[in-house]
Amino acid sequence: xxxxxxxxxxxxxxxxxxxxxxxxxxxxxxxxxxxxxxxxxxxxxxxxxxxxxxxxxxxxxxxxxxxxxxxxxxxxxxxxxxxxxxxxxxxxxxxxxxxxxxxxxxxxxxxxxxxxxxxxxxxxxxxxxxxxxxxxxxxxxxxxxxxxxxxxxxxxxxxxxxxxxxxxx
Amino acid sequence: xxxxxxxxxxxxxxxxxxxxxxxxxxxxxxxxxxxxxxxxxxxxxxxxxxxxxxxxxxxxxxxxxxxxxxxxxxxxxxxxxxxxxxxxxxxxxxxxxxxxxxxxxxxxxxxxxxxxxxxxxxxxxxxxxxxxxxxxxxxxxxxxxxxxxxxxxxxxxxxxxxxxxxxxxxxxxxxxxxxxxxxxxxxxxxxxxxxxxx
Numbered sequence: 456x457x458x459x460x461x462x463x464x465x466x467x468x469x470x471x472x473x474x475x476x477x478x479x480x481x482x483x484x485x486x487x488x489x490x491x492x493x494x495x496x497x498x499x500x501x502x503x504x505x506x507x508x509x510x511x512x513x514x515x516x517x518x519x520x521x522x523x524x525x526x527x528x529x530x531x532x533x534x535x536x537x538x539x540x541x542x543x544x545x546x547x548x549x550x551x552x553x554x555x556x557x558x559x560x561x562x563x564x565x566x567x568x569x570x571x572x573x574x575x576x577x578x579x580x581x582x583x584x585x586x587x588x589x590x591x592x593x594x595x596x597x598x599x600x601x602x603x604x605x606x607x608x609x610x611x612x613x614x615x616x617x618x619x620x621x622x623x624x
Numbered sequence: 625x626x627x628x629x630x631x632x633x634x635x636x637x638x639x640x641x642x643x644x645x646x647x648x649x650x651x652x653x654x655x656x657x658x659x660x661x662x663x664x665x666x667x668x669x670x671x672x673x674x675x676x677x678x679x680x681x682x683x684x685x686x687x688x689x690x691x692x693x694x695x696x697x698x699x700x701x702x703x704x705x706x707x708x709x710x711x712x713x714x715x716x717x718x719x720x721x722x723x724x725x726x727x728x729x730x731x732x733x734x735x736x737x738x739x740x741x742x743x744x745x746x747x748x749x750x751x752x753x754x755x756x757x758x759x760x761x762x763x764x765x766x767x768x769x770x771x772x773x774x775x776x777x778x779x780x781x782x783x784x785x786x787x788x789x790x791x792x793x794x795x796x797x798x799x800x801x802x803x804x805x806x807x808x809x810x811x812x813x814x815x816x817x818x819x820x821x822x
Contacts, residue, residue, distance in 0.1 A: 533740065534764070
């Protein structure tokens with residue numbers, strides 16, 4: 456009888472533990488989904504603004520209220536790999552005219568960003584695969600806007616403007 | 625002093641009410657995000673499989689486990705309007721060869737679906753804007769896979785069917801009653817409201 460009662464007590468405790476975990480897991484998930492999340496960036500495509508192994512905070516509110524603007528740095532899902540994320544700067548919104556030729560080309564070519572899409576480019580133009588290679592990215596793939604850099608501590612703060620003059624028309 | 629205590633009691637009750645609402649709202653949101661949701665479809669692009677004003681259930685598990693297959697009907701975010709959703713059938717996955725010319729064209733053209741994209745087409749080929757006009761759609765835009773369509777209400781049971789390809793037989797089955805009770809109430813209520821209004 457005593458063992459039966461112990462098992463039942465143990466079972467009830469496990470169920471309530473699982474219940475609390477699910478509850479707080481859901482609340483945490485919604486906080487990351489609707490408020491913001493910490494992101495660790497890797498790769499050279501956003502230097503010098505964001506370097507390899509930097510930790511940034513990306514807020515989700517702008518994305519849900521559709522308030523992403525030109526010049527914002529955004530985290531988006533990669534159009535070529537649904538499990539990877541990319542971190543680039545928004546150069547053009549829907550309807551904008553963007554320059555698709557390089558700075559060293561003689562003939563400048565332009566294109567218009569289609570409806571519902573954005574044009575993303577990394578700050579390190581020489582070492583970045585972005586919309587110049589794979590075209591405009593649907594707005595719905597954007598996850599959040601990077602607003603603060605948290606690590607390394609000597610670079611803490613708001614992120615700099617685009618170092619490339621003339622890319623944002 | 626008494627008014628102060630009343631205000632504090634009222635304040636504490638409001639805070640705990642808000643807390644419970646946020647808590648259960650988050651749990652409901654996660655259920656819709658990771659398990660599935662009911663979707664009301666509009667438009668003619670998926671006839672005869674899904675007609676205007678049909679209600680379907682789209683499950684999210686396949687999308688998160690990357691198990692969407694050719695022939696599945698999916699709900700995806702529209703590439704041209706981030707607030708709209710589209711409901712189409714997956715014709716090709718990444719790397720597949722898809723036919724981009726119409727059935728009446730003399731010269732057949734083909735294209736390969738790029739990595740991380742899918743090719744979507746509506747079942748009603750004459751009246752559907754899909755990948756044939758706007759190209760392949762990134763896989764990350766897919767929200768869920770349509771698995772059940774609500775057919776009709778028979779006594780206390782709702783009958784569902786799996787949307788198959790056109791020219792395939794639909795097979796119907798009945799859900800267990802304890803799942804159906806909540807859905808039943810909602811649909812009876814809706815029917816009652818419609819009867820009252822008509």
